[in-house]
Amino acid sequence: MIINVSEIAENGLNLNLKKEAEWFNSSTEEKNGLIRVNSDIEFNLDLFKVVREISVKGTVEFGIVSSCSLCLDGVDQHIKIATNLLLSPKETVEEEGADVDHETYEGEHLDLNDYFRQQISLSLPFKVVCNEQCKGLCPKCGINMNSEKCGCDTRWEDPRFSELKGIKV
Numbered sequence: 001m002i003i004n005v006s007e008i009a010e011n012g013l014n015l016n017l018k019k020e021a022e023w024f025n026s027s028t029e030e031k032n033g034l035i036r037v038n039s040d041i042e043f044n045l046d047l048f049k050v051v052r053e054i055s056v057k058g059t060v061e062f063g064i065v066s067s068c069s070l071c072l073d074g075v076d077q078h079i080k081i082a083t084n085l086l087l088s089p090k091e092t093v094e095e096e097g098a099d100v101d102h103e104t105y106e107g108e109h110l111d112l113n114d115y116f117r118q119q120i121s122l123s124l125p126f127k128v129v130c131n132e133q134c135k136g137l138c139p140k141c142g143i144n145m146n147s148e149k150c151g152c153d154t155r156w157e158d159p160r161f162s163e164l165k166g167i168k169v
């Protein structure tokens, strides 16, 4: 995703583009091994030039597949992130904006590849469950308790609690 600054006209530039899942997945093999993007990544961005600064606003949408942290089933999710980025020429001093990401650019080309890969990476969930009521795997035999039943006794009593039972109040 490299944008030629001269293509950003007076009234801005709207970019609708797609990247294949591999564009992201291949860059993060190790870090996000458990979560993969499994759809095209759709960018809908509006770029505006304000004097020498360039503002990039819009959305990035894609699907991911990960594993439920309780039962390990595959879970599909749709992610949509909002982008609000301000790029300044490299030689100018950076200001801290409240809700705006601040990056710099050099020359006549904006290379937004790393920025968006990072944004996507940051948007990935830490912990995924297939649903709130997921029963997980049996801690004894390992079957998926959402779909199967086993005869294992998985009741667990806090040993401190059984001690309390003997105490008469």
Ligand SMILES: [Zn+2]
Binding pocket: 068, 069, 070, 071, 072, 073, 129, 130, 131, 134, 135, 136
């Ligand atoms: Zn689950």
Ligand SMILES: [Zn+2]
Binding pocket: 138, 139, 140, 141, 142, 143, 150, 151, 152
């Ligand atoms: Zn079991």
